[in-house]
Amino acid sequence: MPTAFPEDSVGLVTPQQMHFSEPLELACGRSLADYTLVYETYGELNAARSNAVLVCHALSGHHHAAGYHSTEDRKPGWWDSCIGPGKAVDTRKFFVVSLNNLGGCNGSTGPASHNPQTGQPFGADFPVVTVEDWVHSQARLADVLGIQQWAAVIGGSLGGMQAMQWAISYPQRIRHCLAIASAPALSAQNIAFNEVARQAILTDPQFHGGHFMAQGVIPKRGLALARMVGHITYLSDDSMGEKFGHRRKNEQLNFDVHSVEFQVESYLRYQGQEFSERFDANTYLLMTKALDYFDPASKHDGDLTRTLADVEADFCLISFTTDWRFSPARSREIADALIAAQKNVCYLEIDAPQGHDAFLMPIPRYIQAFSSYMNRITF
Amino acid sequence: MPTAFPEDSVGLVTPQQMHFSEPLELACGRSLADYTLVYETYGELNAARSNAVLVCHALSGHHHAAGYHSTEDRKPGWWDSCIGPGKAVDTRKFFVVSLNNLGGCNGSTGPASHNPQTGQPFGADFPVVTVEDWVHSQARLADVLGIQQWAAVIGGSLGGMQAMQWAISYPQRIRHCLAIASAPALSAQNIAFNEVARQAILTDPQFHGGHFMAQGVIPKRGLALARMVGHITYLSDDSMGEKFGHRRKNEQLNFDVHSVEFQVESYLRYQGQEFSERFDANTYLLMTKALDYFDPASKHDGDLTRTLADVEADFCLISFTTDWRFSPARSREIADALIAAQKNVCYLEIDAPQGHDAFLMPIPRYIQAFSSYMNRITF
Numbered sequence: 001m002p003t004a005f006p007e008d009s010v011g012l013v014t015p016q017q018m019h020f021s022e023p024l025e026l027a028c029g030r031s032l033a034d035y036t037l038v039y040e041t042y043g044e045l046n047a048a049r050s051n052a053v054l055v056c057h058a059l060s061g062h063h064h065a066a067g068y069h070s071t072e073d074r075k076p077g078w079w080d081s082c083i084g085p086g087k088a089v090d091t092r093k094f095f096v097v098s099l100n101n102l103g104g105c106n107g108s109t110g111p112a113s114h115n116p117q118t119g120q121p122f123g124a125d126f127p128v129v130t131v132e133d134w135v136h137s138q139a140r141l142a143d144v145l146g147i148q149q150w151a152a153v154i155g156g157s158l159g160g161m162q163a164m165q166w167a168i169s170y171p172q173r174i175r176h177c178l179a180i181a182s183a184p185a186l187s188a189q190n191i192a193f194n195e196v197a198r199q200a201i202l203t204d205p206q207f208h209g210g211h212f213m214a215q216g217v218i219p220k221r222g223l224a225l226a227r228m229v230g231h232i233t234y235l236s237d238d239s240m241g242e243k244f245g246h247r248r249k250n251e252q253l254n255f256d257v258h259s260v261e262f263q264v265e266s267y268l269r270y271q272g273q274e275f276s277e278r279f280d281a282n283t284y285l286l287m288t289k290a291l292d293y294f295d296p297a298s299k300h301d302g303d304l305t306r307t308l309a310d311v312e313a314d315f316c317l318i319s320f321t322t323d324w325r326f327s328p329a330r331s332r333e334i335a336d337a338l339i340a341a342q343k344n345v346c347y348l349e350i351d352a353p354q355g356h357d358a359f360l361m362p363i364p365r366y367i368q369a370f371s372s373y374m375n376r377i378t379f
Numbered sequence: 380m381p382t383a384f385p386e387d388s389v390g391l392v393t394p395q396q397m398h399f400s401e402p403l404e405l406a407c408g409r410s411l412a413d414y415t416l417v418y419e420t421y422g423e424l425n426a427a428r429s430n431a432v433l434v435c436h437a438l439s440g441h442h443h444a445a446g447y448h449s450t451e452d453r454k455p456g457w458w459d460s461c462i463g464p465g466k467a468v469d470t471r472k473f474f475v476v477s478l479n480n481l482g483g484c485n486g487s488t489g490p491a492s493h494n495p496q497t498g499q500p501f502g503a504d505f506p507v508v509t510v511e512d513w514v515h516s517q518a519r520l521a522d523v524l525g526i527q528q529w530a531a532v533i534g535g536s537l538g539g540m541q542a543m544q545w546a547i548s549y550p551q552r553i554r555h556c557l558a559i560a561s562a563p564a565l566s567a568q569n570i571a572f573n574e575v576a577r578q579a580i581l582t583d584p585q586f587h588g589g590h591f592m593a594q595g596v597i598p599k600r601g602l603a604l605a606r607m608v609g610h611i612t613y614l615s616d617d618s619m620g621e622k623f624g625h626r627r628k629n630e631q632l633n634f635d636v637h638s639v640e641f642q643v644e645s646y647l648r649y650q651g652q653e654f655s656e657r658f659d660a661n662t663y664l665l666m667t668k669a670l671d672y673f674d675p676a677s678k679h680d681g682d683l684t685r686t687l688a689d690v691e692a693d694f695c696l697i698s699f700t701t702d703w704r705f706s707p708a709r710s711r712e713i714a715d716a717l718i719a720a721q722k723n724v725c726y727l728e729i730d731a732p733q734g735h736d737a738f739l740m741p742i743p744r745y746i747q748a749f750s751s752y753m754n755r756i757t758f
Contacts, residue, residue, distance in 0.1 A: 028634035128634040188619035188643040189611060195644045196607045198636065199651075203600040205584055210636075221582040225575060229608065232571045237703070240567035246674055253672065255407030255507040257577065257589075257664040261671065264567040265574045272578075285636040292640065293632065295625055324616070324703075 008084045009076060010042040010067035010091050015107060020140055024102075027293075030127040033116065037141055038107030039063050039099035042083060043091035045147070050379035052147040053089060054138060055079065055098040056155035056162035059230070059287045060279060062106035065098040066091075079156075081362040088370040094151065102137050103129040103286040111282030112213065122282075124210020129286060131158075131294045135165045139173065151379055152176035153313075156359035157326065158287070161294045164334070167311040168296055176377055177313040178370075181323055181359040183330035184304055184337070185295040190325065193233055194288040197226035201281050210282050219281045224272030226284055231271050236322035236355030240264060304337035314344040316373045318366065320358035321351050346373060387463045388455060389421040389446035389470050394486060399519055403481075406672075409506040412495065416520055417486030418442050418478035421462060422470035424526070429758035431526040432468060433517060434458065434477040435534035435541035438609070438666045439658060441485035444477040445470075458535075460741040467749040473530065481516050482508040482665040490661030491592065501661075503589020508665055510537075510673045514544045518552065530758055531555035532692075535738035536705060537666070540673045543713070546690040547675055555756055556692040557749075560702055560738040562709035563683055563716070564674040569704065572612055573667040576605035580660050589661050598660045603651030605663055610650050615701035615734030619643060683716035693723040695752045697745065699737035700730050725752060 005011045021034045040063050045052060055065050057078070066083035068076050077098075082088040089096055100108040103126060111126040118125070142150065153163040153174050160182025167177040186194070201207055204222030208215050232240075244264035253261055260266045300306040315338055319331035328349045338345040350366045352358040358366070384390045400413045419442050424431060434444050436457070445462035447455055456477075461467040468475055479487040482505060490505040497504070521529065532542040532553050539561025546556040565573070580586055583601030587594050611619075623643035632640055639645045679685040694717055698710035707728045717724040729745045731737040737745070 124636070128636065185625050187616055188623040188625070188641075189614075189616045191623075191625070191641050191643050192607075192611045192619065192647050195647055196604060196611070199600075199604055199607065199648070200579065202637065203604070221578075225578055225582070225604070228571075228575045228578065232568060232575070235568075237566055237568045237706075240571065244567040244570075246564050246567070246570070246677075255672075257503070257507065257661075257668055258581065262567075262570050264570050268571055268574055269578070282636075289634075289636055293634075298625075327616075 004071050005068060008086050009080065010084050012071075013040050013042065013064075013067040013069065013077075015040050015063055017107070018141055018144055024133070024137060024140075026127050026133045027130040028128045032102070032109065032127065035102060035109035035137070037099050037102070037109075037137065039097060039141065040065065042066050042096040042098075043094050045095040045145075046379075048379065049146055049148065050151060051093065051095050052142075052145070052150050053094045053096045054142070054150050054153045054166070055083065055089070055096055056134075056138075056153065056159035057098070057101065058155070058157035058159045059291070060275070061159070062104060063098050063100040064106070066096070079360065081360065082367065082370060088367055088374055089154065090374065094374075097141070097145065097147075099138065099141060101129070101134045103283060105280035105283040110280065111210070111286070112280050121213045123213055124282060126282060126286065128289055130290055131161050131165045132169060134162055134290070135169050138162070138166075139170060142173070148173065150174045151377055152178055152374070154178040154180075155182070156180040157182060157356065158291055161291075165294075165296060167313040167315070168307065171310050171312040174313045176316065177311075178316045178318075178373070179331075179334065180318045181320055181326050181356055182317075182334070183326040184297060184334050186291055187330075191292050193229055194292055197229050198285055198288055200225035200229070201285060207281060212281065218276070220276040223276040223279060223281050223284060227275035228268045228272040231268065233325045234356045236324065236353060238322055238353050239355055242353065304333065305340040308337050308341045308343060311341070311343060315346065317345060317347045318359070318369065319349050320354065320356070321349060322353050323356045323358060325356040383450045384447060387465050388459065389463050392419050392421065392443075392446040392448065394419050394442055396486070397520055397523055403512070403516060403519075405506050405512045406509040407507045411481070411488065411506065414481060414488035414516070416478050416481070416488075416516065418476060418520065419444065420477075421445050421475040422473050424474040424524075425758075427758065428525055428527065429530060430472065430474050431521075431524070431529055432473045432475045433521070433529050433532045433545070434462065434468070434475055435513075435517070435532065435538035436477070436480065437534070437536035437538045438670070439654070440538065441483060442477050442479040443485070445475070458739065460739065461746065461749060467746055467753055468533065469753065473753075476520070476524065476526075478517065478520060480508070480513045482662055484659035484662040489659065490589070490665070491659050500592045502592055503661060505661060505665065507668055509669055510540050510544045511548060513541055513669070514548050517541070517545075518549060521552070527552065529553045530756055531557055531753070533557040533559075534561070535559040536561060536735065537670055540670075544673075544675060546692040546694070547686065550689050550691040553692045555695065556690075557695045557697075557752065558710075558713065559697045560699055560705050560735055561696070561713070562705040563676060563713050565670055566709075570671050572608055573671055576608050577664055577667055579604035579608070580664060586660060591660065597655070599655040602655040602658060602660050602663060606654035607647045607651040610647065612704045613735045615703065615732060617701055617732050618734055621732070683712065684719040687716050687720045687722060690720070690722060694725065696724065696726045697738075697748065698728050699733065699735070700728060701732050702735045702737060704735040
């Protein structure tokens with residue numbers, strides 16, 4: 001029943017698969033003999049093939065960015081607030097491609113996939129993948145889809161890093177780069193939180209060196225802990241305060257170390273638990289490593305301006321005031337380097353209380369600016 | 380060889396023990412039949428017994444705040460930068476008392492102590508202790524030491540909460556309350572980080588429900604993780620950036636999920652490891668719970684001004700600009716409530732890059748202000 005969906009929804013969507021049988025050389029020195037990418041598309045590719053937009057996902061994201069897989073779905077795709085008819089990424093105008101990255105756990109080849117060399121799931125043997133590797137794999141997908149140049153590559157957080165890497169790796173294949181709530185590289189604090197998350201997973205006895213599937217178990221505790229740490233960094237201190245404050249779960253305190261005494265504890269435990277049941281521990285490790293390794297300026301002695309010297313895309317950078325994971329200062333570093341490299345850049349700082357998660361929220365000024373930028377794209 | 384110690388050091392100190400055989404009723408409803416407190420003193424109590432200062436420790440602190448236990452000690456006590464002859468807490472003027480709190484793991488009765496009821500270590504059976512409980516136990520110690528009124532009660536972080544609680548619980552027994560880098564209650568984010576730390580410990584299979592000593596093991600992984608999370612929150616993003624940035628451990632990356640690739644990872648792992656070998660997991664749980672439960676205003680419908688209505692002490696509050704654990708805003712909440720309650724309060728915000736840990740550092744403006752306040756105390 002398509003009538004069950006909101007009017008500004010892309011409605012029912014069906015994931016597609018593309019198999020690649022040419023080996024992909026990876027930054028780590030290893031290669032994938034063949035692999036599959038799962039993706040979705042929204043809108044229609046025009047005759048000139050000039051209206052395509054690539055949406056890149058963040059740490060725990062996937063290909064299902066907009067619409068519904070069935071009329072029973074309680075929630076639409078993860079960026080449905082921004083993708084659809086009349087939305088910021090207007091599917092009446094653009095042909096949107098959204099994929100699950102290599103190493104993911106939502107259908108693309110990853111640690112849970114069959115390793116032809118062993119006959120078992122890859123598990124810990126899946127190679128480390130980087131943002132650059134993803135961009136190369138995405139370029140191959142574009143080739144097969146007949147998309148020579150993206151009208152725009154768009155992403156938030158780790159997705160924004162992929163958009164930036166597109167502008168650097170394939171300057172002629174991207175006209176607009178939108179990097180939202182992103183950074184030119186992780187800070188020491190960012191890496192530190194990732195390291196805590198990884199240690200939580202790696203030291204879970206159920207992890208079995210990454211080959212937990214062969215043991216028929218899941219390192220749930222480690223994964224839940226990793227998610228709890230991550231989740232705190234996605235929210236602002238203010239938004240957590242607003243939502244939970246110091247409010248108790250029950251009026252009467254239990255006074256023991258196990259009990260959930262405050263609402264925020266109950267919320268976090270639920271988030272961790274729920275995540276540990278749907279996400280792959282090896283994928284989580286890979287995603288945090290991809291974040292850590294992203295540092296395009298390292299190839300130019302840390303000089304971001306030189307790194308961006310050859311980009312041809314116009315940039316749109318958006319940050320959020322209370323985002324302390326990838327703060328506005330990090331977006332300004334990119335903006336400053338682009339200006340120094342004499343590129344076109346539009347930078348917007350949105351006053352929003354939601355922290356890093358703001359990029360997923362329907363915040364009026366954000367949506368308006370995002371829409372305006374996208375509306376001005378011509379082809 | 381006392382000549383081995385710096386001139387402004389209190390020199391060699393010897394911890395002392397005080398045993399209390401009268402039961403102590405606790406906020407949780409249980410009681411401790413008898414208990415021991417370990418403490419140190421620096422300087423001399425004057426004839427009027429009016430120059431005594433109590434120093435309260437924070438989460439992982441203890442009684443050894445200043446001086447050395449032996450000439451072989453590589454480091455002095457944890458607050459040696461502020462306690463000694465000529466220092467902020469001048470031991471030529473003040474008689475300083477510093478104790479290990481109940482539930483601790485440095486000599487006072489705690490989870491590792493013998494439980495007379497079972498003949499085993501208390502472990503998880505040690506009762507939950509609160510800031511109020513600690514203050515009551517400290518008052519008993521003061522009684523035995525013949526100190527009717529403290530010239531000052533001083534603490535940073537959780538120690539500052541004890542100082543505040545003294546002013547509330549025993550208004551006539553404290554003339555000056557110095558709460559440094561503290562807060563009137565935890566924020567939701569603070570509780571969230573504590574909950575992550577607790578879950579790391581509680582889900583470590585070596586924790587054995589808190590009775591790991593009986594099993595001859597230590598939940599090292601959980602404790603290390605807890606410390607890693609905590610440690611990140613003690614440092615500022617800037618200070619971590621300054622210290623580690625995105626710098627690699629080795630020029631060549633390993634590209635695997637286990638390797639330490641960046642300097643900050645190596646530092647954090649060391650911090651976690653080292654801590655897990657010297658601290659008790661049950662004590663860590665108790666300390667984080669004491670932090671969570673501290674909320675003196677809850678007895679007055681959340682009204683901090685009314686909570687402070689009966690205090691008689693003068694207050695000195697100090698905060699640090701980059702402290703995001705207990706930010707300056709939290710100290711201002713206390714200052715505002717004191718002003719509204721028409722109390723004497725001196726509030727100072729120190730521009731310092733070190734984050735929460737700044738309260739332990741010899742930052743000139745901080746030390747100068749702290750010294751000035753202490754120097755003006757008369758008796």
